[in-house]
Amino acid sequence: MSGYFAGIAILTCVNLLAVLGLSLLTGFTGSFCFGQAGFMAVGAYVSTLMTMRLHAPFPLALLGGCLASLLVSIPLGYPTLRLKGDYFAIATLGFAEATRLVVENLEKITGGSRGIPSIPTRTSLPVILAVTLFCVWLIRNYVSSRHGRNCVAVREDQLAAEAIAVDTFRYKQVSFAINGALAGLSGGFLAHYVGFIQPSMFGIPKSTELISMVIFGGMHSVTGAVLASIILTALPEVLRVASAWRLVTYGALVVTIMVIRPEGLLGSWELSIGSLRELWVSGRRRFLKQS
Amino acid sequence: MIWQQIVNGISVGAVYALIAVGYSLVYSVLNFSNFAHGDVLMLGSYLGFFALTKLGVPFGLAIAIAMLGAGIIAMVIEKIAYRPLRLRRAPLLYLMISAMGMSIFLQNFTIVTIGPNFRTYPDVLPTKPFAVGTLSIGRLDLMIFIITVIVLLLLTWLVYRTKIGIAIQAAAYNMRVASLMGINPDLIATMVFLLAGATAGVGGVLFGMKYTVYPWMGVLTIKAFIAAVVGGLGSLPGAVVGAFVLGITETFAAAYISSAFRDLFSYLLMTIIIIARPAGLMGTVAQEKA
Numbered sequence: 001m002s003g004y005f006a007g008i009a010i011l012t013c014v015n016l017l018a019v020l021g022l023s024l025l026t027g028f029t030g031s032f033c034f035g036q037a038g039f040m041a042v043g044a045y046v047s048t049l050m051t052m053r054l055h056a057p058f059p060l061a062l063l064g065g066c067l068a069s070l071l072v073s074i075p076l077g078y079p080t081l082r083l084k085g086d087y088f089a090i091a092t093l094g095f096a097e098a099t100r101l102v103v104e105n106l107e108k109i110t111g112g113s114r115g116i117p118s119i120p121t122r123t124s125l126p127v128i129l130a131v132t133l134f135c136v137w138l139i140r141n142y143v144s145s146r147h148g149r150n151c152v153a154v155r156e157d158q159l160a161a162e163a164i165a166v167d168t169f170r171y172k173q174v175s176f177a178i179n180g181a182l183a184g185l186s187g188g189f190l191a192h193y194v195g196f197i198q199p200s201m202f203g204i205p206k207s208t209e210l211i212s213m214v215i216f217g218g219m220h221s222v223t224g225a226v227l228a229s230i231i232l233t234a235l236p237e238v239l240r241v242a243s244a245w246r247l248v249t250y251g252a253l254v255v256t257i258m259v260i261r262p263e264g265l266l267g268s269w270e271l272s273i274g275s276l277r278e279l280w281v282s283g284r285r286r287f288l289k290q291s
Numbered sequence: 292m293i294w295q296q297i298v299n300g301i302s303v304g305a306v307y308a309l310i311a312v313g314y315s316l317v318y319s320v321l322n323f324s325n326f327a328h329g330d331v332l333m334l335g336s337y338l339g340f341f342a343l344t345k346l347g348v349p350f351g352l353a354i355a356i357a358m359l360g361a362g363i364i365a366m367v368i369e370k371i372a373y374r375p376l377r378l379r380r381a382p383l384l385y386l387m388i389s390a391m392g393m394s395i396f397l398q399n400f401t402i403v404t405i406g407p408n409f410r411t412y413p414d415v416l417p418t419k420p421f422a423v424g425t426l427s428i429g430r431l432d433l434m435i436f437i438i439t440v441i442v443l444l445l446l447t448w449l450v451y452r453t454k455i456g457i458a459i460q461a462a463a464y465n466m467r468v469a470s471l472m473g474i475n476p477d478l479i480a481t482m483v484f485l486l487a488g489a490t491a492g493v494g495g496v497l498f499g500m501k502y503t504v505y506p507w508m509g510v511l512t513i514k515a516f517i518a519a520v521v522g523g524l525g526s527l528p529g530a531v532v533g534a535f536v537l538g539i540t541e542t543f544a545a546a547y548i549s550s551a552f553r554d555l556f557s558y559l560l561m562t563i564i565i566i567a568r569p570a571g572l573m574g575t576v577a578q579e580k581a
Contacts, residue, residue, distance in 0.1 A: 030382075030384055032384055032387055032388065034391070079562060079565060079566050080565070083565060083569065085383065085384060085387065086318075086323070086324040086387065086516075086524075087520065087565060089324065089387060090324070090513060090516045090517075090520075090561075091561075091562075091565075093513060094513060094517075094558040094561070095558075097513070097554065097558075098554070098555055098558055101551070101552065101554060101555060102555075104551075105551045105552065204507075204510065208391065208395050211388075211391070212392075212395070215388060215392075244402075244403050245399075245403060247395055247398075247399035248395075248396060248399040248400050248403055250392075250395055250396075250399075251392050251393065251394070251395030251396025251397070251398075251399060251400075252392070252396050253392070254388060254389070254391065254392025254395065254396075255371070255372045255389050255392040255393055255396060257392075258372070258376060258381075258385050258388055258389035258392065259371075259372065259375045259376065259389065262376075262381060262385050
């Protein structure tokens with residue numbers, strides 16, 4: 001039974017890594033990425049091929065997958081990030097679909113649509129948990145740094161951001177690269193946890209699942225991304241019966257959130273000692289006023 | 292051989308044109324990518340399919356049912372998912388996300404309720420093609436082309452010759468100024484979605500007849516988007532030209548290079564156009580305004 005919970009915890013971390021990048025790119029920088037699964041696929045396939053063909057040690061393979069995905073994001077972002085949001089969203093969607101097509105048709109290397117079986121399972125809970133927490137910490141610091149505030153400026157008003165000398169294109173590109181790297185890392189962990197990969201694991205449903213998590217948790221909050229990854233990964237596991245309705249619910253959830261509470265569950269609230277103290281103080285004041 | 296491929300390309304392009312026109316129409320007025328457009332097409336296709344198989348109505352009536360049904364569905368979607376955001380003047384990103392959510396919902400709701408299997412339309416026409424010289428033209432392809440032309444002509448007449456069409460044009464030019472001129476933006480949005488939905492309904496039936504009907508047909512929105520971008524986002528003639536260019540490119544890529552990588556060439560075409568001529572073949576450059 002503990003193995004079962006460890007499995008859910010590992011999957012949560014895998015999703016969280018991909019969601020973190022997406023939170024930075026879509027939530028903080030305002031570029032709507034529709035093809036996160038494509039970057040995961042690049043990371044998963046590169047790292048798997050590194051361990052299986054080149055017999056590379058696991059950390060090196062993870063790094064390879066991470067770098068490959070990052071390197072893909074640079075030429076992809078170069079033409080598309082300059083354009084309006086719609087182009088970018090479709091370009092990322094097209095990229096993910098194109099990646100899937102290439103993987104399906106390069107049968108000699110990737111095993112085609114049947115995928116690659118019996119990958120050595122190297123992902124363990126302590127390792128992935130440590131890596132994920134480290135990444136959360138990194139992103140959290142990045143977001144509250146000067147660079148993070150510039151990202152928010154790009155999201156809020158690109159023209160105004162440019163007017164105060166923020167290099168909007170560069171910030172978008174950096175966010176896109178970080179997003180690619182995190183998704184690649186997530187893909188590498190996923191491949192070495194499940195022990196089996198195939199192109200259909202990285203289709204449009206996976207991308208929509210990840211972006212739903214970002215929106216659900218709160219577009220402008222890293223804490224929200226963490227919380228949403230935990231809730232939306234664990235909940236379907238518990239409610240196995242309703243698995244067919246899972247994506248239906250996600251879709252309805254996304255529309256409802258956009259219509260009723262577009263800032264998501266947490267909005268821009270972040271978990272920190274300061275914010276907790278604030279919550280405690282205001283809560284106590286309200287309690288005292290009532291009694 | 293080349294002429295045969297062009298004929299095939301035009302028949303594919305005709306269906307793309309029907310999808311791209313509705314997509315472009317919404318984009319031109321409301322300035323956001325309606326990702327749920329393809330799913331309205333899918334629902335229209337199912338409506339036509341069930342009208343033909345379950346109700347046994349004649350083909351013309353089935354198309355009418357699909358048009359009307361899809362139009363109403365698109366209208367309802369606009370009321371539920373986009374209008375509240377528009378009235379609140381939410382960022383366009385939110386509209387896009389809402390559209391994506393709607394798309395996920397419709398697609399998976401169809402999978403859960405109707406089932407994930409592919410369905411083939413009953414044969415309405417004899418499948419035997421007829422020959423013109425060395426070319427062989429499928430009866431279905433010809434009919435698709437004719438219906439597309441009729442629908443496009445009707446749409447052109449509606450947009451350029453009627454009062455409501457001129458109002459739509461004004462709203463596309465500038466929604467705020469148009470509303471100062473006494474044009475009701477909500478009514479325009481409703482009309483635009485009704486028209487877009489109706490064209491998607493026809494497109495769905497034709498696509499279903501040419502290929503099959505399945506719940507994730509909505510992915511075709513990507514093709515409509517590519518066609519619209521190639522032709523110039525927001526321009527109706529552009530969407531039609533882009534659709535035919537895309538259809539011909541795809542058939543040529545499939546015939547002479549590799550059918551497995553057909554879609555890659557569509558993306559390649561879009562990338563080239565975006566880099567070389569961001570406004571598309573027939574679009575005008577619009578500077579972003581503060």
